[in-house]
Amino acid sequence: MNEHAQGRTLQHGTSPLAPEGRYMPGFGNDFETEALPGALPQGMNSPQKVNYGLYGEQLSGTAFTAPSHQNERTWCYRIRPSVKHSGRYRKIDLPYWKSAPHVDPDVVSLGQCRWDPVPHSDAPLTWLTGMRTMTTAGDVNIQVGMASHIYLVTESMQDSYFYSADSELLVVPQEGRLRFCTELGVIDLEPKEIAILPRGLIYRVELLDGPARGFVCENYGQKFELPGRGPIGANCMANRRDFKTPVAAYEDRDVRSTVTIKWCGQFHETEIGHSPLDVVAWHGNYAPCKYDLRTYCPVGAVLFDHPDPSIFTVLTAPSGVEGTANIDFVLFRERWMVAENTFRPPWYHKNVMSELMGNIYGQYDAKPQGFVPGGMSLHNMMLPHGPDKTAFEGASNADLKAEKLDNTMSFMFETRFPQHLTRFAAKEAPLQDDYIDCWESLEKKFDGTPGVK
Numbered sequence: 001m002n003e004h005a006q007g008r009t010l011q012h013g014t015s016p017l018a019p020e021g022r023y024m025p026g027f028g029n030d031f032e033t034e035a036l037p038g039a040l041p042q043g044m045n046s047p048q049k050v051n052y053g054l055y056g057e058q059l060s061g062t063a064f065t066a067p068s069h070q071n072e073r074t075w076c077y078r079i080r081p082s083v084k085h086s087g088r089y090r091k092i093d094l095p096y097w098k099s100a101p102h103v104d105p106d107v108v109s110l111g112q113c114r115w116d117p118v119p120h121s122d123a124p125l126t127w128l129t130g131m132r133t134m135t136t137a138g139d140v141n142i143q144v145g146m147a148s149h150i151y152l153v154t155e156s157m158q159d160s161y162f163y164s165a166d167s168e169l170l171v172v173p174q175e176g177r178l179r180f181c182t183e184l185g186v187i188d189l190e191p192k193e194i195a196i197l198p199r200g201l202i203y204r205v206e207l208l209d210g211p212a213r214g215f216v217c218e219n220y221g222q223k224f225e226l227p228g229r230g231p232i233g234a235n236c237m238a239n240r241r242d243f244k245t246p247v248a249a250y251e252d253r254d255v256r257s258t259v260t261i262k263w264c265g266q267f268h269e270t271e272i273g274h275s276p277l278d279v280v281a282w283h284g285n286y287a288p289c290k291y292d293l294r295t296y297c298p299v300g301a302v303l304f305d306h307p308d309p310s311i312f313t314v315l316t317a318p319s320g321v322e323g324t325a326n327i328d329f330v331l332f333r334e335r336w337m338v339a340e341n342t343f344r345p346p347w348y349h350k351n352v353m354s355e356l357m358g359n360i361y362g363q364y365d366a367k368p369q370g371f372v373p374g375g376m377s378l379h380n381m382m383l384p385h386g387p388d389k390t391a392f393e394g395a396s397n398a399d400l401k402a403e404k405l406d407n408t409m410s411f412m413f414e415t416r417f418p419q420h421l422t423r424f425a426a427k428e429a430p431l432q433d434d435y436i437d438c439w440e441s442l443e444k445k446f447d448g449t450p451g452v453k
Contacts, residue, residue, distance in 0.1 A: 022186070023244035027226060027289065033185070033248040034077075034281035045075050054280055055081045061198055061223065061286035072223070074284025076183065079252055085202070085259060085276035089268040092260070094128055098422050099166065099265030100136035100145050100220070107426040109135075109419070112385055116430035117174075117374025118150045120211045125154045127178075127205035128162060128260060131216070134425040135356060135378060137417035138326075140166050140220050140265045144319070145417045146327050148356050149216040150376075150429075153178065156206040159255055161276055164262040167218045169197040170315070170329060172411060174360050174374050176212025178205055183279045184287050185246025191360060192409065194329075195290040196224060196315075202259065202276050203288075213374060215358045217413045221326035224315040232299060238314045242295040245287050251275040293360075293409065298335045304342050309412070319416055328353075330412040332364065337403045344403075345395050348386030354419045355379045355412055362408035367391065370432065371410075377435070381418050388438040 024031050034040040039054060041047050046056045054077040061072035103109075118132060130152040138145010143166075153176065171178075173191045180187040180195060182203040189195050191214075197203060226238060253275045261268050296314060301307050312330045319326040337344045345365045357364075357377045364371050367388060371377060379385040387395065425431070 022247055023290075024247060025241045025244060027238075027240040027243040028072075028285055029240075029245070030283070030285045031245055031287060032281075032283035035248040035250055036280055039077055039281035040283060041077070050077050052280065054078060057081050059200060059284075059286055061200070072284075072286040074184065074282050074286040076279045077281040078183075079250070079278035079280065080274065082276070084274075085272055087270040087272060089261070089270050092267050092269045094131065094267050096133060096424055097128075097131045097149070097262075097267070098133040098136055098147065099140040099218075099262075100138045100147060100420070101140075102133075102136040102422065103420050104423050104426070107421050107423055109380065109421045110383070112377075112379055112383055112436055113421070113425075114371065114377040114432045114435040115375055115425070116372065116432060117213070118152065118429050120213065121152055121154065123154070125152050126157045126160070127151065127153055128157070128160075130154070132424055132429070133422045134376065134429065135419035135421055137354065137415050137419045138220055143220050144326060145220050146413065146415050147218040147220075148376075148413055148419070149218065151212070151214055151216055153205065153207050153212040154210055157204045159257045159275075160260070161202050161204050161257060162260045162262075163200055163202045164197075164218070165200060166262050166264065167220050168199045168223055170217040170219065170224065171195045171197065171214060172216070172358065172360065173212065173214040174358070175214070176210045177208040178212055179208050180205055180288065181249075181251075181277055182246070182288050183277055184282055185249045187246055187288055187290050189290055192293050193290055194293060194314075195288065197288050198223070198286055201288060204277070215376070215411075215413075217327060217329065219317050219327055222318050224317045224327070224329070227313045227316045227328075236297045236299045238291065238296055243289045243291045245289045248279060248281055249277075250280045251277045293331055293333065296331050296333060298331075298333060300335060300337075301339045301342070304339050306339065306342060306344060306347060309346065321416070324416050325353075326415060326417075328412070328414040330414060332408065332410045332412070334404070334406050334408060337405055340400060342400070343395050344398075344400075345387050345391050348384065350382050350384045351379070352381060353414045353416055354381045355385075355414050356419060357410055357412045360409040360411065362406075362410075364408060364410045365391065365405055367438070370435070370438065378419060378421075386439075389441045389443075392442065
């Protein structure tokens, strides 16, 4: 599918909220958009001279020889080529942002963990200085695995820009509103929405309403894609049309600026004399996007039994093992529960996958107490977990009429790799030391008498 849209000039720090029509619908589309008429070449990618004196440059998200249905690239027509946005680098330290492999010998990662919300700080925190890594998995150097983070933002990045050469970022806001001013356009993001920021894309993060807090999944591996629906068919779950990609927007500002790059788990900084957000027109399928979680259409059991949570997958990042994801992003939102003669909450289980959950708002049905908005939990691979006694007793004795599970939105970052806690997660974040005790009151009910339930 091809989408064409007229873009705009981006005014640093004062640009209005993006009105309707500032996004193009679709996921993985081949888009085209220009902020100035005639800036986008037609019929070819690299003319001898580009209109307006622009430079043509390709941003590749996959290898040149990737299969055509997986090949991702975008042609950018910009005021300066990216080599002008890159100078001599100096190494810097962002001590709370960690990458895999990161195994702290003084931290125990084996166990069921749950955290209260990481509290806001009075300190001035930007998107970079406010990132707090909770877990890491895999190895950033061989581009497998992930990291999970909490972000705390109290101020905008001022003439400061960032990109990750290591990963794409899946951003899940919980409080506050952010603006991502990227090379390819502007995304305004609020709770109940998510954004995907591709590997290698430069952007600046501004605070619209704050303080802001949320979750980030840093994906080292293959890009997120929509899961196959299989026998579900062509509809429901996340639909492509509900993903929104920004139209072209650019800055032409000569001002001292800083670009920070994350590369192989290390951070480097360079200074340039202008804004790097200077793409006037672009076309391709490698671009940032956002998605409104309220448009996710869940499907489920309509007669008996509780389906596997994989049925609620919004996005998946494949691994080299078919059907076993590097990362699944799974959403548990409002829905009807109608199954007959069925224990309706998630059942007890041990899983080959590691499950990290976050609560955006409301109450999660398997944990009616203790798992609060802004909080997280981790059930690492092959560690048992499931409902606490309150949830078990309630579901075991409930009148099984149709019930609306309301005022709830939680998610899961699920990965095939074990997740290792950082020192921040184990020592500084508000870890609930008594979480393991939520199963202590579960009783032995075995009777041995035939027919007794």
